Amino acid sequence: MKDIKYSVKSLISAIYECQKKIIINRRLIREYESEGKDIGQRRNEIIALEKKIAEYQTELRKKYSFTY
16 A cells, blocks of 8 residues: 555656646746747757656556546
């Protein structure tokens, strides 16, 4: 049972970390746009993080089918 709780917490923590990185990247994009810098790399990173979040959520649902 401890393994399951740890795994759930681990997956949720990973999702939160990705969300935090997305927020930071969006702030940087706003800064970069105002300075006229290239934002392509930051946008690509956001897309990759969003895909990771979707994978974590799928794994979470698959392993621990929650019923509400």
